[in-house]
Amino acid sequence: MSQIHIALEGEIDWDGFRAAARRLLAQGVAPDEASWSTGTEADLFDSSAAGAPPAGDDGAHATVPAAFIDLCERVRLHREPSRFALMYRLLWRLQHEPALRHDPLDADVLRAQAMAKAVGRDLHKMRAFVRFRPVHDGQPEPLHVAWFEPEHHIVEANAPFFMRRFTHMRWAILTPRRSVRCDGTSLTFGPGAARSDAPPADAGEALWLTYYRHIFNPARLKLDQMRKEMPRRYWRNLPEAELISELTAHALPRTGRMVDAPATVPRRRIALLAMEDTVSRSTASKPLPSDPAKALAALRGATDRCRECPIGEHATQSVFGEGPVKARLMVVGEQPGDKEDLQGHPFVGPAGHLFDKAIEDLSWDRSQIYVTNAVKHFKYELRGQRRIHKTPTQREAAACLHWLESEIEQVQPQALIALGSTATRSLIGHAVPVLKARGTWLTGQHTLPVLVTVHPSALLRGDPALRDEAYRQWLEDLSQAARYMAGAARG
Amino acid sequence: MNTQLKLAILADAAKYDASCASSGTERRDSLGGRGLGSTEGMGICHSYAPDGRCISLLKILLTNFCQYDCLYCVNRVTSNVPRARFSVDEVVQLTLDFYRRNCIEGLFLSSGIIQSPDYTMEQVVEVARVLREEHDFRGYIHLKTIPDAAPELLARAGRYADRLSINIELPTEAGLATLAPEKDAPAIKRSMARLRVHIDDAKEAAQASEAVVSMPRTKPKRAKAERFAPAGQSTQMIVGADAADDRAILATSAQLYGSYRLRRVYYSAFSPIPDAASSLPLKAPPLVREHRLYQADWLMRFYGFGHEEIVASGDGLLRLDVDPKLAWALAHRERFPVDLNRAPRELLLRVPGLGAKAVERVLAARRVRRLRSDDLKRLRVPLGKALPFLLLPDHRPRAIDDAQLAAKLQPAPVQGALFA
Numbered sequence: 001m002s003q004i005h006i007a008l009e010g011e012i013d014w015d016g017f018r019a020a021a022r023r024l025l026a027q028g029v030a031p032d033e034a035s036w037s038t039g040t041e042a043d044l045f046d047s048s049a050a051g052a053p054p055a056g057d058d059g060a061h062a063t064v065p066a067a068f069i070d071l072c073e074r075v076r077l078h079r080e081p082s083r084f085a086l087m088y089r090l091l092w093r094l095q096h097e098p099a100l101r102h103d104p105l106d107a108d109v110l111r112a113q114a115m116a117k118a119v120g121r122d123l124h125k126m127r128a129f130v131r132f133r134p135v136h137d138g139q140p141e142p143l144h145v146a147w148f149e150p151e152h153h154i155v156e157a158n159a160p161f162f163m164r165r166f167t168h169m170r171w172a173i174l175t176p177r178r179s180v181r182c183d184g185t186s187l188t189f190g191p192g193a194a195r196s197d198a199p200p201a202d203a204g205e206a207l208w209l210t211y212y213r214h215i216f217n218p219a220r221l222k223l224d225q226m227r228k229e230m231p232r233r234y235w236r237n238l239p240e241a242e243l244i245s246e247l248t249a250h251a252l253p254r255t256g257r258m259v260d261a262p263a264t265v266p267r268r269r270i271a272l273l274a275m276e277d278t279v280s281r282s283t284a285s286k287p288l289p290s291d292p293a294k295a296l297a298a299l300r301g302a303t304d305r306c307r308e309c310p311i312g313e314h315a316t317q318s319v320f321g322e323g324p325v326k327a328r329l330m331v332v333g334e335q336p337g338d339k340e341d342l343q344g345h346p347f348v349g350p351a352g353h354l355f356d357k358a359i360e361d362l363s364w365d366r367s368q369i370y371v372t373n374a375v376k377h378f379k380y381e382l383r384g385q386r387r388i389h390k391t392p393t394q395r396e397a398a399a400c401l402h403w404l405e406s407e408i409e410q411v412q413p414q415a416l417i418a419l420g421s422t423a424t425r426s427l428i429g430h431a432v433p434v435l436k437a438r439g440t441w442l443t444g445q446h447t448l449p450v451l452v453t454v455h456p457s458a459l460l461r462g463d464p465a466l467r468d469e470a471y472r473q474w475l476e477d478l479s480q481a482a483r484y485m486a487g488a489a490r491g
Numbered sequence: 492m493n494t495q496l497k498l499a500i501l502a503d504a505a506k507y508d509a510s511c512a513s514s515g516t517e518r519r520d521s522l523g524g525r526g527l528g529s530t531e532g533m534g535i536c537h538s539y540a541p542d543g544r545c546i547s548l549l550k551i552l553l554t555n556f557c558q559y560d561c562l563y564c565v566n567r568v569t570s571n572v573p574r575a576r577f578s579v580d581e582v583v584q585l586t587l588d589f590y591r592r593n594c595i596e597g598l599f600l601s602s603g604i605i606q607s608p609d610y611t612m613e614q615v616v617e618v619a620r621v622l623r624e625e626h627d628f629r630g631y632i633h634l635k636t637i638p639d640a641a642p643e644l645l646a647r648a649g650r651y652a653d654r655l656s657i658n659i660e661l662p663t664e665a666g667l668a669t670l671a672p673e674k675d676a677p678a679i680k681r682s683m684a685r686l687r688v689h690i691d692d693a694k695e696a697a698q699a700s701e702a703v704v705s706m707p708r709t710k711p712k713r714a715k716a717e718r719f720a721p722a723g724q725s726t727q728m729i730v731g732a733d734a735a736d737d738r739a740i741l742a743t744s745a746q747l748y749g750s751y752r753l754r755r756v757y758y759s760a761f762s763p764i765p766d767a768a769s770s771l772p773l774k775a776p777p778l779v780r781e782h783r784l785y786q787a788d789w790l791m792r793f794y795g796f797g798h799e800e801i802v803a804s805g806d807g808l809l810r811l812d813v814d815p816k817l818a819w820a821l822a823h824r825e826r827f828p829v830d831l832n833r834a835p836r837e838l839l840l841r842v843p844g845l846g847a848k849a850v851e852r853v854l855a856a857r858r859v860r861r862l863r864s865d866d867l868k869r870l871r872v873p874l875g876k877a878l879p880f881l882l883l884p885d886h887r888p889r890a891i892d893d894a895q896l897a898a899k900l901q902p903a904p905v906q907g908a909l910f911a
Contacts, residue, residue: 102859104852105866128535132592144591164520165529169591207585208594210495214502215550216540219762219776225543229536240538248541255763255775263769304677313664314746316684317677341750342684382749382798 003035008084010039011153011177012076021088025062031092036084064094065101074116077123077153086112122152127161129234130173133199144171147198147237155180159187174198205239212240218251219258292325292410299406303376309399311379311392316341321372321407329484330370330413331355332404332423334455338387341378346371351457358456358475364485370411374426375400389457392422401426408446415484416448420455439477453477492575498585500575504555504566505601507764508658509727509757511536513547513596513631516653516722526627528590528597530653534631535596548599548633549589553577553614557603561660561671562771563732565764566603572766576605582618583626590630597631597653598622604637612640612648619651631722636686638679645682649689649719654754656725657682662743666733670771683751686724690752693719723754730784731777732761736807738799741787745798748791758784783809790815793847794840817843820880821896827880828888832861844877 004024008016017036024034072087090108093100100106132144144166155178162171163182172181174193181188226244235241288295303318312318319336322345339349347355359366375397380387392400404426408416418424421434427444437452444450454477459470513534520529536545554576555566565572577585586598600618604611615634622628634652636645648655657679661667664676696717726747728740744756760776767773787809790796794816801815802808803822810818820827820843829838831853839850849870856862863885867874879888879896 099859103856105856105862105869107869110869124535128537130593134591146593161529161531164522166527166591167521167523168525169527204588204592207495207498208589208592210498211502211549211551211589212538212540212546214499215506215546217506217542217544217762220542220544220760220778222543222778223541226539226541229543229545230539238538244541251541258763258765258767259773259775261765261767263767263773316680316750342688344681344684380749382745384795385749385752387749 004029004033005035005037006084008036008038012156013038014073014076017072017076017084017087021091022062024088025091025095031085031089034085034088036088038081038084062091062095064091068094068101071112071116074119075112077119077157078115079152080115083115086115119152119154122150123154123158123161125234126150126154126158129230129238130162131237131239132171133202133205135199139170141170144169145198146171146173147193147195148173148175149233149237150175153177156189159189163187201239209240209243213243213247216247218247218254221248221251223248288406288410292412295410296321296325296407299403299410303403306376306400306403309396311375311396312377314380315377317344318376319344319346319373319378320376321370321411322346323370323372323411324368325411327368327370327411328414328487329368329417329481330372330408330411330415331417331419332427333371333373333419334422334457335373335375335389335392336378337389337457338378338380341387346373350460351455354456354459354471358471358478361475362479362482362485364482368485370407370413372404372407374404374423376403394425397422397426405446408448413448414487415481416444416450417478417481418450418452420458423455424450424452439480441480451477451481494581494585497575497577497581498551500573501551501553501555501577504552504572504603505550505599507565507759507762508550508599508601508635509544509759510633510656510725510755511545511547511550511599512654512725512755513633514722515754516631517718519629521627521629524627524629526629527587528628528630530596530629530631537594537596546594547596548631549586549595549597550599551577551582551585551601553582553600553602553611553618554605555603556605559604559671559673561674562768563660563670563729563761563764565766567768569768570766579614579617579621583621586622586630587626587628590628595630597628597633599633599635601635602637608637608639609641609644612637612644616644616648616651619648623651633722636682638682639675640682642685645685646689646719649686649693650717652720654722654725655686655720656727657686658727659743659747659756660727660729661733662728662735662740663733666735670733680750683724683726683747683753686720687751689719690723693717693721724751725753725755725757727757727759729761730758730781732771736802737780737784737787737809738802738807740784741791741798741801744788745791756788758788779811780809783811783815787815790819795837796841814843816841817876828882829880830882831867832857832884842877842880844873846872 006020075083075087086108090112126148130146130148132146134142135145136142155175159180168184170183172179174197177192179190179193288298300320303320306312306318319340336346337349340346356366375392379390379392381390416427418427424432424434427450428442429445432452434452434454438454441449441451453474459467459474462470516530518531521527534547536547538546540546556574556576557566558568560567560569589595600615602611602615619632619634632652633654634648636648636655636657638657659679660671660674667674667676730740747753747756758781760778760781762776763773787801790801791798801819803818809815829842836850836854839845839853849872852870853862856866861884864883867877878886
């Protein structure tokens, strides 16, 4: 078995690898018949003894998953000399073992992935730990120079990142094997440099050290956690790392002093902002302003702090009624939904949109109607990250009733529309079978006429095939209140 | 007072806020612009402090003067700490200088409340505006919004910031009323709701403008949707300053995630502060508890756990000795072992030691062949933890009782005592 040796032109010679791999594959050269070297190692081998890869078929028909190319783009940057052999072996196996591309747990695949991950980490750490220092070289803007010691051959691959980030800054990154410089429009790569070629600390860096010193909370010392993310080998090039031992040594005494110190006497106290306590029924019975608009505003504020039932604490805000103070018609829904809870306005969600459409189809004017809900806070159940509407219990609706009653008292409508069973029960005083009673007028607790119909969200939930018919029927129910709307239109 | 001293005071004042992330925003770079900066989705931690926390952003307060008297806060009005105030320009210059040195990903600016919530918010927004508009800074900006600030100011903040946050501070309304009498829980929630509505609207607008179909042979053009905090909103909760238990904390978190689509809830173990008020627990911060809460939070967000099932114990606290997933598995041994080769994703996600990524790879691999314990080893799954709950062709776990298993899995660490 003759060995074929491939000498690539540099550590990261991607085109060279691809061309050679294609040729080898086309000629059926098995992975263990080929050996690979990069420019720096090539002279270790007697290159004349290495069989030059025969020319011929370029292997263009070889197909690999796109993800494999991405993987190799990373793996080739690894410092491990065997990386090209591994890549070729995987390429070969992909052509000869159809199952391989579906096996994420193959040993070679996992090894390549581990190498790619190491490279990815190195790329990331370089982006994180490169520290530029300005050098004034006679140009109007300083040149920013950094010294960094990457583990793998990542300088070329990472340079575009720094260019995207620091486009209008002149900068250079020096590393032991490569250096790169950017003038704002193009990148120039050069040979490696020495640490002494990079500039020493400057005055501006002292600010950074001050920040580092003071953002550290001595009561939370967690050195292992820090070393996990910022391994020691990076410390020698990070200016702030010099502070670590000092900060660590003083952490315990500092914390001890804080814990032991007697609580201090307050310097001064400002008057507490006037804050209302949570409102209970008793405080709600405080006299309201005589002007209905002001009274409604007071009620709105009070419902927001209402905790007479448990749902208030979980909602964002109360959603109080809206509409003209002396509306002839008041529409009462069940409770606010997700959108209403977020926005603080009634009937702005999907059911509200349907209600608006009905108003339009009936040629009514929403600005003439007072719209509210029987329950002022949104009750829901969490399902994952979604809030699913939950019907309020009788007890919760009863706890909320006095708010609705106060609202009716202030608006003094001539008639009410109850949407759905919760609203109907609140207005009539007992449970009413809505489907039977819909489209009829009942007499409410306040002797006001109450037109009963279904809630628009019931139409949204219903059978889509019957939706048009259900909507038409709903319009018919609502149209019973036309007399009150017509009156409103006359003023 | 020089910048150095101000920076010391105002970084000290900001170090108790747990959030630091600079991730999750749109991709931007400075090509074609006048200034500098980029964001590529994934945040970069530029350094780590000896407290193990990453330094990704320049995290400072605009001022630590504050008229509020929140007992847990080092900057409360009655505290005797030295005070300082940055000018807008000082913060801008510091941010740009640190950014050019590649020390940070951007700025996280917060402030004590001075004059009024609106005045304070205006100053905070002004820093972001100058950075974005005058310096064309394209790095990350996280602004802490002041609850009760006018909706227009929130809207402006969202235009400049990648992320906005409002601290909920304490898990319950009652806790907040006791420890932060001037802070108003409903106002905080209202602000979060406003932010969510803005963020949703901006996302919807962006999607709608992407759908625009262009004329044939003309370059597709779309009106750029108004951006609003592309990295979303987050919040912080202080743990251990009041009596709220872990169950209450997780319930509040679940509610915040569900109601306002927060990207993150940060948990901050209450840590001793200089010049502390007498009514607060002055002891080492409950760091293990904080860690368990983050793990539990993770279970809610990525593992399909409901908040109500995570805390099993009667005292409402997470176990400190084992992680919450293992604790759940130990409390539900009747659900195990599960067959690695057959169990649905939801169940695999509940196996201790199997991470979300490992589960995805198991699901992919088992379409091709049956998996054995060697495969788990290659996935770097902690076998000691996972195997007692898994059924494999070459492994059948022995029935084992809770105490034995827990003892076998790890020695029981306790809450670290700082001064033991």
